[in-house]
Amino acid sequence: MLLSIDTSRDVCSVSLLDGQHAEERTSDRPRSHAELLAPFVADLLGGTDTTRLRGVVIVAGPGSYTGLRIGLASAKALCLALRAPLLAVSTLEVMAFAAFEGTPPGAFPAGHSVVVTPRFPARKGEWYVGAYEMSTSLPGTPKGIVPDTVVGDPDVATWITRHVGTRAHLDTEHEANATWAARLVQNAPHAYLQEDASSFEPYYLKEVAARPRAGSIFDRLPFGGS
Amino acid sequence: MFSPNCGNDENSCVLGIETSCDDTAAAVLVDGVLRSSIISSQSEHIPFGGVVPELASRAHDRHLVPVVEAALHEAGIQAGDLTGIAVTRGPGLIGSLMVGVSFAKSLAAGLGVPLVGVHHLDGHIDSLLLGGTPPERPTLVLVVSGGHTQLMTVNASGERQLLGKTRDDAAGEAFDKVAAILGLDYPGGPVIDRLAMTGNPSFHAFPRTRLAGYDWSFSGIKTSMLYHLGSMDAPARAAYLEKHLQDLCASFQEAVVDMLITPVVRAMKQTGFRSVGLVGGVSANSRLRARLGSEVEARGGHLHVPELSYSMDNAAMIALSGCLRLTRGEQDPLSITAQPSLPMDLRP
Numbered sequence: 364m365l366l367s368i369d370t371s372r373d374v375c376s377v378s379l380l381d382g383q384h385a386e387e388r389t390s391d392r393p394r395s396h397a398e399l400l401a402p403f404v405a406d407l408l409g410g411t412d413t414t415r416l417r418g419v420v421i422v423a424g425p426g427s428y429t430g431l432r433i434g435l436a437s438a439k440a441l442c443l444a445l446r447a448p449l450l451a452v453s454t455l456e457v458m459a460f461a462a463f464e465g466t467p468p469g470a471f472p473a474g475h476s477v478v479v480t481p482r483f484p485a486r487k488g489e490w491y492v493g494a495y496e497m498s499t500s501l502p503g504t505p506k507g508i509v510p511d512t513v514v515g516d517p518d519v520a521t522w523i524t525r526h527v528g529t530r531a532h533l534d535t536e537h538e539a540n541a542t543w544a545a546r547l548v549q550n551a552p553h554a555y556l557q558e559d560a561s562s563f564e565p566y567y568l569k570e571v572a573a574r575p576r577a578g579s580i581f582d583r584l585p586f587g588g589s
Numbered sequence: 590m591f592s593p594n595c596g597n598d599e600n601s602c603v604l605g606i607e608t609s610c611d612d613t614a615a616a617v618l619v620d621g622v623l624r625s626s627i628i629s630s631q632s633e634h635i636p637f638g639g640v641v642p643e644l645a646s647r648a649h650d651r652h653l654v655p656v657v658e659a660a661l662h663e664a665g666i667q668a669g670d671l672t673g674i675a676v677t678r679g680p681g682l683i684g685s686l687m688v689g690v691s692f693a694k695s696l697a698a699g700l701g702v703p704l705v706g707v708h709h710l711d712g713h714i715d716s717l718l719l720g721g722t723p724p725e726r727p728t729l730v731l732v733v734s735g736g737h738t739q740l741m742t743v744n745a746s747g748e749r750q751l752l753g754k755t756r757d758d759a760a761g762e763a764f765d766k767v768a769a770i771l772g773l774d775y776p777g778g779p780v781i782d783r784l785a786m787t788g789n790p791s792f793h794a795f796p797r798t799r800l801a802g803y804d805w806s807f808s809g810i811k812t813s814m815l816y817h818l819g820s821m822d823a824p825a826r827a828a829y830l831e832k833h834l835q836d837l838c839a840s841f842q843e844a845v846v847d848m849l850i851t852p853v854v855r856a857m858k859q860t861g862f863r864s865v866g867l868v869g870g871v872s873a874n875s876r877l878r879a880r881l882g883s884e885v886e887a888r889g890g891h892l893h894v895p896e897l898s899y900s901m902d903n904a905a906m907i908a909l910s911g912c913l914r915l916t917r918g919e920q921d922p923l924s925i926t927a928q929p930s931l932p933m934d935l936r937p
Contacts, residue, residue: 398924399924402923404695428643432646435650436695440694440695441698564651580770581823
């Protein structure tokens with residue numbers, strides 16, 4: 364059994380996946396993650412035998428910085444409370460998995476691989492984008508072709524073409540959720556295990572844009588004598 | 590150590606969490622006795638001359654679990670032993686608060702124990718109960734830090750009322766800003782305090798902004814320092830600072846201390862209260878402690894100042910404030926959120 368949390372984008376979702384059966388609580392009310400996440404968790408855990416829990420899945424980014432921290436701080440607390448390991452998965456990898464699994468059978472020729480390019484807008488005219496290879500014959504885990512990254516709007520088409528090449532291609536902006544994350548992680552939990560869960564950080568993909576103070580304050584004043 | 594006489598005869602084990610600004614802190618109270626208090630102060634902000642909110646949020650996320658684990662370990666307990674969780678709900682930086690509140694809510698949900706959101710200033714007021722002899726009530730409490738400057742009354746039954754507050758900068762913020770003007774390191778309070786010890790407090794008469802009632806304004810004194818030095822060209826200023834840095838620090842500090850003390854003395858006269866508490870990070874300022882102490886004693890009162898580790902931002906005070914609320918049978922729903930501008934009259 365896995366408890367899964369996704370607060371990386373607009374939807375706040377929590378899921379309890381037991382084998383193939385998923386119980387999900389979800390809301391698409393804007394900026395509701397901070398308020399709703401803990402009540403969703405409490406609701407799902409009520410009456411559940413938590414000793415059967417194999418891990419807490421967190422959709423770890425990229426995404427809204429605030430959303431990622433709400434989810435991760437909660438996931439870390441649940442790991443501590445329930446003595447469960449932390450399983451972290453990329454937002455883009457879950458999107459790739461969900462998009463591929465959601466295509467009807469026969470959409471792609473059997474025996475070949477498909478490159479899925481999940482992407483969604485970052486701030487400032489940029490995109491969070493990834494490229495994952497999925498096999499039509501083997502079910503399971505997306506294989507990352509390159510690390511998730513941030514690409515400017517004018518360059519995103521070129522970036523995608525470069526990584527897809529001549530292979531079959533599936534482009535997606537569709538938001539995934541906690542249940543998709545849990546289904547993905549369930550296939551190979553060890554691949555997502557964070558040994559050092561306590562100091563684990565979200566996949567922000569961007570550094571903080573702050574510059575150290577330079578020079579004297581008087582240089583920046585109208586009467587600054589220099 | 591604190592041992593409250595508040596009727597909690599059952600076994601209680603409360604974790605307090607504080608992440609309102611740039612200190613990540615956790616503390617454990619077992620049966621009302623403080624067993625651990627861990628504070629991790631973020632050094633990430635020093636090169637920037639002030640707290641960078643996004644950096645602070647990221648650092649809280651990184652440090653919180655190790656700090657909580659250290660607090661549990663030092664208290665000799667495990668997470669499963671906890672009977673309640675207390676967390677600072679506000680006021681403070683929204684991103685920073687949100688890390689602590691999200692963590693606390695899910696910990697409470699995972700353990701199935703009650704949660705209480707604590708007003709940061711209630712925590713500071715209750716820090717007067719940590720260690721030593723608790724002050725007599727009613728009490729006048731001056732909270733003075735990098736983010737807050739408030740004067741409050743606490744009556745016999747523990748109810749708080751806001752008397753006055755700063756209308757712009759907090760007093761600690763004035764220290765930081767003036768330190769930046771003088772080219773000194775961040776945070777500015779301890780540096781200015783140290784330099785002022787060998788300076789002349791009457792060297793330069795900085796203006797004392799005095800408002801009616803109990804409010805303060807500290808933005809003028811920073812501007813005054815800026816204009817005082819800005820009237821010189823760079824070489825003259827460098828030579829002047831070389832010779833008079835200590836004097837300027839002492840004169841600035843004296844003006845801030847004068848301003849801080851005036852409403853407290855006025856409130857002692859108006860209310861007749863003789864018990865005064867000084868809390869918040871700026872309570873570490875040696876001149877403020879000495880001057881306020883003698884002013885209070887001259888009026889037959891007594892000044893209470895908690896030791897610095899309970900006076901600066903810490904989680905022991907939050908655990909205690911939360912413990913007192915839990916003992917009164919109060920708790921908050923898991924839907925509570927961080928409130929960056931939580932007003933004093935709104936109990937969380």
